[in-house]
Amino acid sequence: MSTTTTQSRFLPILLSCAALGMAILMLLAWLNVRGEEPLSPAGNSASTPAQIERGAYLARAGNCAACHTARGGEVYAGGKGIPTPFGTVYAGNLTPASTGLGEWTAAEFWRAMHHGRSKDGRLLYPAFPYPSFTLVTRDDSDAIFAYLRSLPAVEQPPRLHELSFPYNTQLALAVWRALYFKPSSFEPQAKQSTAHNRGAYLVQGLGHCAACHATRNALGASANNGAMDGSVVAMQNWYAPPLGPYGDDKAAYVRTTVDLLKNGISQHSSAKGLMAEVVSSSTQHLRDDDLKAIAEYLSALPQPSLATIAANEATPEVMKLGATIYSKHCADCHGKQGQGVPSIYPVLAGNRNVTLSNTSNLLQIVKGGGFAPSTAANPRPYGMPPFAQTLKDDELAAVITYVRNSWGNRGSAVSVVEVRVGR
Ligand code: HEC
Ligand code: HEC
Ligand code: HEC
Structure with missing residues (x-):
């Protein structure tokens, strides 16, 4: 008797929960496919050499090959892992193989670029930058597709993503997309050039x-x-x-x-x-x-505010140590006054990168060294040697603090703890 009352009392609640659940799922589903047109069953129309050439250029602008080529692998055959805080997402094969875009139509490709959904309707991870690509025009999308179809087919099956629960579920992606993704088009502004x-x-x-x-x-x-x-x-x-x-x-x-x-x-x-x-x-x-x-x-963007809060002032002792190290290890290239050598060694005096409140790049470059990219105008770039082994943590902290606070530069002091992170 009492069970029936409990049942009759809970049944409506249960039913309304189920109804609410259904409603949320339907809303999620709707939010995830809104604005999509039905895929046209038509096959791919023939492309012209001009369209393919334009597509090749646009693919450069989108840097597609950088993510869709594994280290040492065939160009565009996929397999490169994109690290995210939720796990690794592998970029797929974009060549016209059966394991790539071989069976795709231009409309399906457009749906991936514009709506972030795969050929089979699967929701795609935003490690594929479709939240930006959604602005690409249909015409440009078609040209890129024509270019990709002109590549040699490389049969290479896609790698499975390595994501932790719940990020490996379509439901999590559906929620993410409902919150943060909306397909949109680029609207030129009439008052701009x-x-x-x-x-x-x-x-x-x-x-x-x-x-x-x-x-x-x-x-x-x-x-x-x-x-x-x-x-x-x-x-x-x-x-x-x-x-x-x-x-x-x-x-x-x-x-x-x-x-x-x-x-x-x-x-x-x-x-x-x-x-x-x-x-x-x-x-x-x-x-x-x-x-x-x-x-x-x-x-024309707003000028970034570059408030470098000098939270930690550089002490005279640190500046003195920094100056000694600078003249011994850095001045040969960057100059006694941090003046650099134009287009060869970066200027450090008055260089915005040196005084940014975020010091990640400074630590990366001074510890790990590096090269500017090789380009037509600068085919053999000069290198910056790594100092992680040559200098001790307190010396690294001192020399970085020194360049942030010399020749008119002003930036917070870098601590030994900051230097140690990632050692
Ligand atoms: C920052 C890295 C990155 C860049 C740049 C990038 N992609 Fe991707 N792409 C990915 C990842 C990662 C995936 C896998 C997403 C998934 O499976 O959920 C992907 C998936 C895709 C897919 C869906 C493949 C499938 O099997 O569903 C297509 C199509 C695609 N990318 C095309 C392009 C094109 C065209 C460009 C250049 C305009 C490009 N990508 C640039 C990382 C990238
Ligand atoms: C052999 C020449 C050389 C020496 C020695 C050298 N650098 Fe560099 N430095 C470079 C080059 C070349 C670059 C550009 C590297 C790049 O683009 O990846 C650079 C880049 C930098 C940058 C980045 C500037 C920017 O615009 O972001 C900083 C900061 C820097 N060096 C500091 C130092 C410090 C501190 C030392 C001494 C501990 C030092 N360098 C020693 C050649 C040198
Ligand atoms: C994969 C990540 C990534 C992408 C994509 C990227 N950037 Fe950067 N960019 C960086 C990082 C990291 C730095 C800082 C290192 C440096 O100074 O070179 C930087 C520095 C810059 C700088 C120098 C900053 C300055 O104040 O002078 C410019 C300009 C720039 N990016 C423009 C662009 C433009 C335009 C695009 C798109 C076409 C772009 N970046 C795409 C990572 C990226």
Whole structure:
């Protein structure tokens, strides 16, 4: 008797929970396919050599090969792992093999680029930067597809992702997408120049600069509407600084930025680490008008605030030790006054990279050394030697603190603890 009452009391609650659950699932499902048109059953139309050539160029701008080529593997055959805080996601085979895009139609390819769904309807992980690629036009998507289909087919089965629960479920992805992803199109702004709009399209869309340069939230989604306000790149310990003009001379900023993206080196600085890879496989291959468009668009972004809070002041003892090490190990290349050698050794005096409040890149470059990318204008870049073995932790901290606080530079002191991280 009492069980029946309990049952009759709980039944409506159960039913409404089930109904609510269903409603949430239906909402999730709807949010994940909204805006999709039915796939046309038509096969692929023949492509022209001009379309293939355009697609090859656009694939450079999107840096597709960098992620879709495993180290030492065939170009575009996939198998490279993209590390994320949730596990490793493997980029697939983009060649026209049966294990790649061989059976795909242009419409299915567009659905992957624009909606982030695979041929079989599977939701894709945003380690594939479709939150940016969604802005790519259908025409450009078709050209890239035509190019990929012109490649030699490499039969290489895709590798399974290595993700931890619950991130390995489609439900988790569906929730993520409902919260953070909405397919959208690029809208040129009528009051901006053609170059500005072209730059915006490349930066926000194919170039997916936000994948590194935009702040991320705990679930790896770009926060602040994709603003390029700077971010530590997940799992890589490189800091992609905020993009935007520094100083009032916008023409100088445009020149410097074009140089950096084309040559990997500018009057003041050079591309390092992850950015050197971007320049090497993508931006150095872009046309001058596109690079100028990118730089012009970036120059119109709000000037990043570069408040370097001098939380830890440099002490005179540390500065003295830093000066000794600098003159012994660094001054030969970077100059006694941190003046560098234009387009060979970066200037350290007045260099924004040196005084950023985030010190990841400084630690990377001084500990690990590095090379700017090899480009047409700078085929044999000069190298920066690694100092992790040569110098002790307190010496590294001192010399970095010294360059952050000499010749008019002003930045917080770097501690021995910071240097030790990652040793
Ligand atoms: C930052 C790395 C990265 C870049 C750059 C990138 N991809 Fe990918 N791509 C991935 C990863 C990782 C996946 C796997 C996602 C998944 O399986 O959920 C993927 C998946 C795909 C898929 C779906 C494959 C399938 O079997 O479902 C297509 C199509 C694709 N990428 C095309 C491109 C194109 C075209 C470009 C350049 C315009 C590009 N990708 C650039 C990382 C990248
Ligand atoms: C894979 C991550 C990644 C991607 C994608 C990426 N960047 Fe970067 N970028 C970095 C990192 C890390 C740095 C800092 C290292 C350095 O200074 O070279 C950087 C530095 C830069 C700098 C120099 C910063 C300065 O203040 O002068 C510019 C300019 C730049 N990126 C532009 C771009 C543009 C434009 C795109 C898109 C076409 C882009 N980046 C895509 C990681 C990335
Ligand atoms: C043999 C010449 C050489 C020596 C010695 C040298 N550097 Fe460098 N340094 C370079 C080169 C070349 C680069 C550019 C590397 C790149 O682009 O990856 C560089 C880059 C840098 C950068 C990054 C600048 C930027 O724009 O982001 C810093 C900081 C730096 N060096 C500091 C030092 C310090 C501190 C020392 C001494 C402990 C030192 N360097 C010794 C050649 C040198």
